[in-house]
Amino acid sequence: MTQTTADVVRALLAEDPSFHGGGQRSWAVDTRLVHWLAEHVPAGGRTLETGSGHSTVAFLTRSGAHVVVTPFGDEVGRIRAWCAAHDVDTGALVLEEGPSQRVLPRLVDDGPLDVVLIDGDHAFPAPAIDWYYTAERVRVGGHVLVDDTQLRPCRLLRDFLAEEPGWEQLPPVGRTAVFRRTSPAPVTAAAWFDQPWSALGPYAVGGEPLAERVQLLRVQLRLRTRLRRALARRHDASPSARNERR
Numbered sequence: 001m002t003q004t005t006a007d008v009v010r011a012l013l014a015e016d017p018s019f020h021g022g023g024q025r026s027w028a029v030d031t032r033l034v035h036w037l038a039e040h041v042p043a044g045g046r047t048l049e050t051g052s053g054h055s056t057v058a059f060l061t062r063s064g065a066h067v068v069v070t071p072f073g074d075e076v077g078r079i080r081a082w083c084a085a086h087d088v089d090t091g092a093l094v095l096e097e098g099p100s101q102r103v104l105p106r107l108v109d110d111g112p113l114d115v116v117l118i119d120g121d122h123a124f125p126a127p128a129i130d131w132y133y134t135a136e137r138v139r140v141g142g143h144v145l146v147d148d149t150q151l152r153p154c155r156l157l158r159d160f161l162a163e164e165p166g167w168e169q170l171p172p173v174g175r176t177a178v179f180r181r182t183s184p185a186p187v188t189a190a191a192w193f194d195q196p197w198s199a200l201g202p203y204a205v206g207g208e209p210l211a212e213r214v215q216l217l218r219v220q221l222r223l224r225t226r227l228r229r230a231l232a233r234r235h236d237a238s239p240s241a242r243n244e245r246r
């Protein structure tokens with residue numbers, strides 16, 4: 001008999017299986033996110049995650065179709081084995097094996113998604129790439145989860161989305177930022193000057209903080225005026241100027 005969601009979550013968190021690093025390591029999401037997924041993924045929903053692990057099991061307790069994108073298919077083999085041993089149905093699981101940077105662009109027309117978890121490659125700009133190639137697929141009311149916001153590449157994406165129209169930032173779940181899509185308008189097509197994070201941030205001009213640049217321009221202007229006046233005074237006091245005045 002297939003286990004209930006609560007049973008699966010209890011077993012997963014109690015056993016804390018190691019799906020990563022050849023089965024020796026676990027880089028699993030926070031237990032709070034496991035609970036969040038088990039509660040908020042719509043039953044029978046369409047979902048996708050970059051990376052795999054405990055989150056995959058949590059998705060499988062609810063999803064009707066769950067795509068996992070990872071270059072390490074062996075992780076998914078271990079997840080399948082754990083699920084088989086615990087009567088968790090893996091019929092919804094589809095492995096898209098490969099780096100998300102390469103896989104996701106070819107999935108852009110694969111239909112709407114209810115929840116996307118970005119937790120694959122954490123090197124810059126991979127989290128942003130994962131968002132870019134999945135964002136338009138997230139249905140209005142659907143969620144994007146950005147894990148590991150303690151890391152700068154993930155935090156950068158969180159900070160961008162926090163200011164971006166079309167998304168509502170919900171309270172974080174541990175180190176995972178949570179966004180809900182609020183608009184059917186395209187979310188990846190804006191010009192840079194229509195993106196609040198790009199246009200209004202402190203690094204809006206020339207790579208230097210805008211306030212510092214304004215300050216610098218003021219100082220330069222003051223110095224130029226003083227120099228011009230000093231040169232004029234020197235010229236006025238020179239013998240040639242005195243001769244000109246005669």
Ligand SMILES: C[S@@+](CC[C@H](N)C(=O)[O-])C[C@H]1O[C@@H](n2cnc3c(N)ncnc32)[C@H](O)[C@@H]1O
Pocket residue numbers: 020027028029050051052053054055056069070071072075098099100101119120121
């Ligand atoms: C932090 S772990 C994911 C943890 C997982 N969400 C869990 O709850 O156990 C990072 C994952 O990223 C995957 N990964 C590494 N490089 C990747 C890439 N280029 N594209 C997609 N996934 C990648 C690894 O296979 C690993 O599963």
